[in-house]
Amino acid sequence: MKGKINKFVESNRIEIITLLQKLIQIPSTTGNEGEIIQFLENEMKAIGFDEVNVDQMGNLIGRIGNGSRILAIDGHVDTVEIGKQEYWKFDPLKGIEQNENIHGRGACDQKGGIASALMAVKILKKIGIPDLLTIYFVASVHEEPYEGANWQFILENSEMHPNAVLLTEPSNLSISIGQRGRIDIKIKVKGLSSHGAEPDIGINAIFKMNPIIAELEEFHKNMPIDPIFGKGSLTITEIKSTSVSLNAVADSCTIHIDRRLGSEETLDKVIDEIRNLKSVIDAEAEVFVPEYEVKSYKNHSYGIIGFYPGWIMDKSHGLVLSAKSAFEYQFGKQPQIGTWRFSTNGVATKGRNDIPTIGFGPGEEKLAHTYEEHVPIEHLLKASEFYIAFMLEYAK
Secondary structure: HHHHHHHHHHHHHHHHHHHHHHHHHHOOOOOOHHHHHHHHHHHHHHHHHOOEEEOOOOOEEEEEEEOOEEEEEEEEEEEOOOOOOOOOOOOOOOOOOOOOEEEEOOHHHHHHHHHHHHHHHHHHHOOOOOOOOEEEEEEEEOOOOOOOOOEEEEEHOOOOOOOOEEEOOOOOOOEEEEOOEEEEEEEEEEEOEOOOOOOOHOOOOOHHHHHHHHHHHHHHOOEEEEOOOEEEEEEEEEEEEOOOOOOOOOOOOEEEEEEEEOOOOOHHHHHHHOOOOOHHHHHOOEEOOEEEEEEOOOOOEEEOOOEEEEEEEOOOHHHHHHHHHHHHHOOOOOOOEEEEEOOOHHHHHHHOOOOOOEOOOOHHHHHOOOOEEEEEHHHHHHHHHHHHHHHHHHOO
């Protein structure tokens, strides 16, 4: 069968490349996914999915097969902004092919995974969907800023109850069995407004924030190394201040922290660490996890808290063993098994709802969100091969 899978995928080489290029050519920044969802809906109907629906939030969900083993395959369609055009070597919205790579925004994060997985389902339909298998193909939205919110909505509002989830985020063709969690943290300090000509009679909240920023930088440098996920991290990604005018001393200052978590770190533990910093205590600063009210492209509003739990699968779990067996069978070698540094929709499927979840995708994680974003064509083809082999293995 592995030779047959390889032959099928290779015969669809041009179609896989073209599909990815079309996906890249459809701009789909977060909140603007309507066009790409419509495109993929048409593709799934043409393939012959048994059901194809778009939910109230805007996620596209297709079902094929009627077996008792229910596998969901997920890929998010939204991307970050392209940034400054002049920093790109290639037009980020063309999907240009050069040196056996496809370049552009979303090439690896993560339209490449969607193209490879959708083609794998199409090929498996030709080979024959196993009787025991039901496949749900999910093109999810609004993942980049609020990963997992899409799947939390799906699990709470649909009749789909998967036994397992396969994420198609870039993993450099390794099997990913977990990820670091993350927390959004705000620190706010208050000042006292005065005229800019008389700053000494006010309290400048920006100056007041300076010792906190300095202590946070040192805190990051000294964070421990987690045995599973490596060194934890903390970075300030935004700073804002308020004043009655640009000629007045700032009366408040707020910073936003992106805090990545180790396997044993909890929300309460992390928040307490920040609150107990000397500079935070001295400034009588407020430390809190923000809550967001966000709206999808379908004008569906939902609220979330800025906490995205990490997760890890045991290497001896049946789902991991199935993935390992499928890889060994198809490629004749042992797979690399690792974890993601970034965060994924697994925060909802495994982190919050304990649904067995793994990941496998084309492209390198480190290229996501960069001006160098691309995916090797070889990765696209091998990912398709793996997805087919895995679906067949999982259905046994």
